[in-house]
Amino acid sequence: MSEKKKKDDLLIHIVTPFIVLFLCVGIFIAVMIKPSDKLKVYLNLAFMDNLKSTPESAGSGLIVRDNEIIDEYDGQTYESGEVIHPKFGEMYAVLTTSAFDISIPVYWGSNSELFEHGACQSSGSKILGEEGNSVISAHEDTFFSELYKVKPGDTVTLKTNYGEFVYKVTESISFNKKDSRYVSPSETSKLTLYTCKKDILGNADERIGVICEPTEKKFYKKAGEGSSN
Template structure:
């Protein structure tokens, strides 16, 4: 005589499978979701509508440049800054205090943020007159930006000069607040990233403002060279 099988396991099996699959999907979705949201929202100008004018990957021509960070030639306290093409790596940022050493691209957006920091075109280039605004991902290049302290030194290396800044203020603001991102009339450097959040992108931004303390141009200003001739 055959024993009757309990139907309880059969009734519970669909619920068990559904729960197991749901748990796996949840775990897999945490970091990709956070990462995707970070790529979309961490750029300095979250609502920036700048459109690249050059062709390339998805309409963007990305140019990587070999920046000399050990230049030992003559320097000048005055010179001419150079505005690069959109999508070009034009600088390297360094902050030894928090172990930051990363390429900086002129522009913003997902493709560039995957490669380094982004200097938004609505601000100025390194060494320029006004606010130089640079962002990077909190889970990559600016992972330790929350550890920066007032007095730390930050350097920007370019093909036309190197520029030294000193952290003067720590900042925190909402993603919709653009007061720290304006060009302004003070020669400063603003760095920021989003607050790290495990489950989703944060609307909070953290960073610092730095005073420009030293300009070292590699060439004399064009006007002075002409006058000498």
């Protein structure tokens, strides 16, 4: 009987560390579920995946072009004119708004690396100055951390190297990440800005943002005067 008890004690001593290790690993995995879910959402934040247009090289050898954008243009301007199509990874605009005092760089295309540099616009939406829906998003804890301050009646201005475009906020929006109605192409010209809704539990399925209508276009060249890239 004593011999059996010794064997049982030895077995317990051998098995116990493995049980403790298993429990620790399980707890660690459970704790990491929410942060990893949130990270996954951020990496797929812009334009509902099906509107994203990302080259194969994005994230591995992506060239980020930080262009200097014209701040004050003192030449003649036109209501319609020439647009310059940016390359993927190129900063092509600067966004400002009457709602807060921050200038936000806007990059053409969207991936995790570009989201670290500024707001991103998918090449699946319309370039600024063209007819249709221009959709721009950014992380809620970085460049669009104050987007919640933007309300109907506020103005949003986007400056590029081919023109300046002013919008008036007409609607505040809230939608689920699977709802593509606000980010889909449209026949009417508008600007859509959005980000993840803040959630301390890490559930970033909801989006908040604004819809803006164009009020002023200032092209620096007439159509046909310059060459589009």
